[in-house]
Amino acid sequence: MRLFYILSVLLFSIINTQAQQYPGAGPQQNAIVGKVSGVIIDSLTKAPVDYAAVSLSSVGQTKSVNGALADEKGAFKLEKVTPGKYRLTISFIGYKTKIIEPVTTTNSKPDLNLGTIILSPNSKVLQEVVVEGQANIIENKIDKLVYNAEKDVAISGGTAVDVLRKVPLLSVDYEGNVSLRGSSNIKVLINGKPSGTMAGSIADALKAIPADQIKNVEVITSPSAKYDAEGTSGIINIITKKNNLEGISGSVNAGVGTRQNSGNLNLNAKKGRLTVFGNAGGYYSWPQTSIIDMNRISDNGDFNKQHGESTTDRLATNGSVGADYDFNKYNSINTNLKVNWFQFGVDGFNDNFNQFGGVDQLFRRITDNKNKVISYDWNNDYTHKFKKDGQEISLAWQLSKSELNNDYNSYMDQKFRKEIGASDAINKESTFQLDYTHPFKGVTLETGLKAIVRNIDNESKVDSTDLNGGNGFPVPNRNFIYDYNQNVYSGYATFGFTLAKKYGIKAGARYERTEIDGNDAGSGTFDPFKNNYGNFVPSIVLSRTFSNMQTVKLSYNKRIQRPSVFYLNPFRNAADFYNQSQGNPYLSPEIADNYEINYSRFIKTTVINASVYYRNTQNIIENVIKQVEMDGKDIALTTFENVGKNNSFGFNFFGSVNPIKPLTLRGNFNIYTYDITLGSNSINLSNAENKTYLMYNAFVSGTYQFPKGITFETFLIANSPRRTFQGKNPSFNMWNLGVKKELFNKKGSVGINVIDPFNNRKNFKSEIIGDGFTQYSNFSIPFRSVGVNFSWRFGNLKVNQNPKKGVKNDDLKQGEGQGGMGGN
Template identity: 60%
Template sequence: MKRLSFIILLTIATKFTFAQFPGGGGAAVITGKITGTVIDSLTKKPVDYATVSLSRSTQTKSTSGALADEKGSFRIDNIKPGKYRITISFIGYSPKIIDPVETTPSKLDFNLGNIILSPNSKALAEVTVIGETPVIENKIDRIVYNAEKDVTSAGGNATDILRKVPLLSVDYEGNVSLRGSSNVRVLINGKPSGVMAGNMADALKAIPADQIKNVEVITSPSAKYDAEGTSGIINIITKKNNLEGISGSVNSSIGTRQNNANLNLNIKKGRFGFSSNFGGNYSWPAASILDFNSSGSGFVNAQSGKNTTERLAGNGSFGLDYDFNTYNSISSTLKFSRFSFGTDGTNNATSQIGSNLSSYIRTTDNEFGANNYDWNNDFTHKFKKEGQQYSLAAQYTRGSTNNDYTTNFSTDPLNEVANNDGVNEEITFQADYTHPFKKVIWEVGAKSILRDINSDSRAVKVNPSNNNTTPIVGRNNIYNYSQDVAAAYSTFAFTLAKKYGFKIGGRYEYTDIKGSSTPALAQAPNFANNYGVFVPSAVVSKSFKNFQTVKLSYNKRIQRPSLFYLNPFRNVADSLQQSQGNPTLKPEISHNFELGYSTFVKTTIINASVFYRRTNGIIESIVTPVTENNRTISLQSYNNIGANNSFGFNFFGSVNPVKILTLRTNLNINSYKINVDNNTINANPTQTDKIYLLYNAFVSASVNLPKGFVIESFVILNSPRRTFQGENAGFNMWITGFKKEIFDKKGSLGLTLIDPFNERKNFSSSLTGANFTQTTNFSIPFRSVGVNFSWRFGKLKAGAPSKKRGVTNDDLKQGDQGGGTTTGGGIGGN
């Protein structure tokens, strides 16, 4: 399977490559660029957003152009050697014409330097030009949340950012769901990351908010995307400066909950670009108070205590890219990260089976660590025909986790020590081609993912007096799992009658999986399986007057389980609540229908949609009472529960009632109705027969005051999260941020407050099965105060727009902390 996938992609790559070089179409013409900076003649300050038009020398018909940035700098690319006429214009200024501007084969680039614009004597007394990007943008296939424009995001992490993104819901543990479904794929800069194959909630806490530029929520992915993610895709885009020169930024925050630091350094010189980023996050030790009760047929369990969790994370990246000419470019990026947390706790527990009652004190030291690196390489070739191009990409990803714990019981003279080393390794090859016809854009491509997962589990009893160890029967094994995916897709996009837009496509994915355990275990049997799935997608949109758009879409999606769900390692650090993956899980299949409406009227933005989603073989956590060693425990695992039919509605609105004030609101409502089709699952029929309504909403207001002072406030509300066995805690929070620009808008100082009137918050969950009930309550520190600082440095010129490159693996169901056990931890914040 691996050899076949590689041969297919190698054939496609060879065909594409030989079609572009000598013998296949002639050599490409090397082109250059024209740059400059527009300056006000009186104030000597940059004229931002001035219009720059390019035409042939002595001619007035524009053939190209650019828009100056906020520093007055502009750049026009793809300039062939010749003589040109440059026209610079802006409201309130007299136009400036420079003719001729000549580039030659020996000097392809021409820098005009500072271009002085003089105010027009007939201009209005005052002209205000607004070029500010809004916090939230509505696009035809996605919603974009511009995190760098959000004052309240400073000092937090990615979890805090996602809580404020329309359509998304994030619970108190950091588990993310899209329109009520946790089956969502998270990408970083359009690419997967091996660290997400583990516990996604923990991985997101390791990304400082100051690194994030924006977040894209894609609810109707085309067939070009991997078929993974039954509810859609979340793409987190990090900051990258594409301006020419040396530039960078420093961001830091210190707070009562967590601390962040981040450094960006970028070098752009001609056709060469280098980018780097280093960041870290540290959370002060936070104490969570636990109360747990479980009872059922013949048993009663209770547990209470305190656990202290401390988190530390670091990440970085290096990127190189080079444009040989207008038509050929390469890039290479290496990303790495480290995330760890430690939990120490003491709990008082009682366990009763029949008339046999036991009481004991449990002390636990749990250490978790995750290391990950991703190496991406790609080549892009553009043809002379506008929009025609192909790209070849390869990615190597390696993510490793280490989970160690030591547990001691007051009634047992022996300590239990266990560790689990998990490795997720992937090699990906991808080829994409785009061809524009007269009225149709055709995309076609192929992809191969070779994935290997290894889990090494060890558990022993240790005698503290002499350190002698005794292996625990059935809990020492090595589990190997391989999953190879070969895919091909094709899409067509076209417009009819200038008002109707269509994008249709299909994707076929073939999956080959194998699993084996040494020694063989009942919970991890050896198996092999393969299957193919065809995934169609279609989007139809119609534009009306006054910027109104109606969109109807359908897509089929698949969700394969990742290491988090498959890992058979059994974590028994808690004597009454234990967890274990399920290697026999099958993928989910969903069908998604959506009808959406959006409009823009003056300063008001409205986006509303209704949707229906049918998910077969849905994967959910399942808690089952298991009696072992004269004690009944709650064992959490995962299973294909059945089918879920979900109807939903989403509304987002933004308005500027006055110039300085922006109000935004978002509301998601969706239904949850599970049809359990596995009779062996421990379910309560009275719960699975019901239809539940879930919601999440936010209201925000931002005020832009003179002299660069901004105030912003968010209120977030999430309903309890349903599972087929019960519900997990709801979530709400209030965030207020203050920011003052300093250093001539190159820096800022800020203050962030999170729930100032709630020192701690309680989060309760309840589960009910056919023969048991279980309740859990966590009390965790919540109130947070933090200060943050940001500074941008460097002398820059306008750069070319960045090119979208690289592999995009979005084909695995990523882990969360489900609806069962937890060891505490914290909410993002300062």
């Protein structure tokens, strides 16, 4: 708000600046021009009032003929002032407007120094200023769609998964796996930057972020060349809460429910040019018991039937601390350290009834599985702004490290043998980024260079021992150290300009050079490999504005998707002997061409946004279930493969309307096709039919504002089953109701959320048709939940804004739901 106010005053002053003249007299053809200067201070603290707006007008008039902003020391200077008598007006939010009249300059004394000017705080300003924006919950901007989560009453007390479920264009399944317009090939950023937490399972990482920390979510379907080329379907940027307000402020949020609990504390302090901020939060889900039934039938008549129960609990904490410092209005630095820690455990049993070669086998398998992630991201950047408006250069550096640990104990009561497995992976990244923006007349140039140096070390150990305490022995080919290096070097340039005030064009190109090598540190388990390649990534967006707030946009971009450690890690998890999982270090990146036509319109309180899109993806990466023989038995091995290419056509519609003032109705519907052409290596993995499948995801919601600060909201989500080349994954639907009551003069609130009140449990069924087998499964989890949440804001604030830049890594395919079950 403060920045808007300052820029408005400055713009008004500049636009209305005219050749100076004496009041009531004609122009001075031969007049000497001078200057008016002074220093503005606070009447109480005697501190400089930086960036106050100063305007000069003719005596007795309000129309500005000259203007400027005070600098960080409160000093101002009005140049090219023609001798005459003027009115000087000084204004700044939180202070009384000061008028000095007359201010007189003459030909003999064209320069006038007014000395120290004192501004008095406005006595009507409250001790605490609560800045409340009027933004809608959904905003459609030129390059992205924004969901303002902090204005939504029905997400408090949950996690980031609950927030993303309500974002247009996105769909989230029961495990927390996120897809954009039907594709899970996305890049998730936190405050425009990557996070080491996302190096493993993205579903689990999102469940570690309390919903109360999230300010808004940006969905970018057509990223320009300025962004990393990663994410074949687009980018999701989660913005967390942070105040850039003068003074000390903070907020407390807490939620307690029958399924999950969360807490979060934000603190911000800003004095002059220094801002210090911190955040700490936590999340815990009560242990919940899931039930799974699985039946895999081989073509030769062998089968594996399982019925089991498992109990999952999750615990997560995270925190951050940072500082921004403005040396002056041209130079600034900021640093931020974010730490994440979360773990979840899955303990349970499976009763197995197998038949191999006509021989029946019945046993119980008991498993104790623990997963833990510890990570930090340290971001630093320096920005220099030139005197020319919009011209700036920034240098950023980021250091990230994450440790992913997976430990399990598994034994079968008929085998009298216990297996102990452990996988410890360390992901280290260093990123260097240089960006430069230069505005020409009617054209803006953006260009930059970037380098990402990434190293992954994974040590895997698997031992087998008897249950009587005998000595364990390593399992062959499952003990190794996997070393993987990936370096990405890139450069980009984009041009943006407007024609005839109606046509907007932004075009650019990016080149990325990828260098990969991997080995198993001499154990001989895997062959060393190298893979170097370059990608030219163009992008273009054309927009045309019409009357009545209508916009049509056409866009094209090429994107790539490199697999992350989640997909590459060759560690084999054999906690369930008959259903094992393993990464694939030989995956190639996906490459996609995206085309889109978008139409948007604003009609008073009504918003309409519709898109038709087409995506062609080469080397698409999917989960693959293979039936392999081990110890004379057929087992299912889940891994990842480049299965072929996919052509997808889609249509998306989002609408928001206020039929009456207190009521807001919103809806989003996305329908798209799945049409895959299998590669030669994948044909033998599936017996599925080669045809086009139609899928959808949708939600509708309604919000009603009652008197006395009471708000009610309800929303319904419905997703069709998601196809893969081997079959289909479960459909998903959810109904949510929430009510919030504002307290303490809108500084606090208390609310209640209810999820699926008529469904205590939900069943998720899937069907997989592989080479030589068919597999059916049903996964049942507790779902109905009730939660109470509370929030409170505090602080003594003045408006101040200064957006920052930083490193933005967008270059890895993120992990999906392996190990991410439950959590609702």
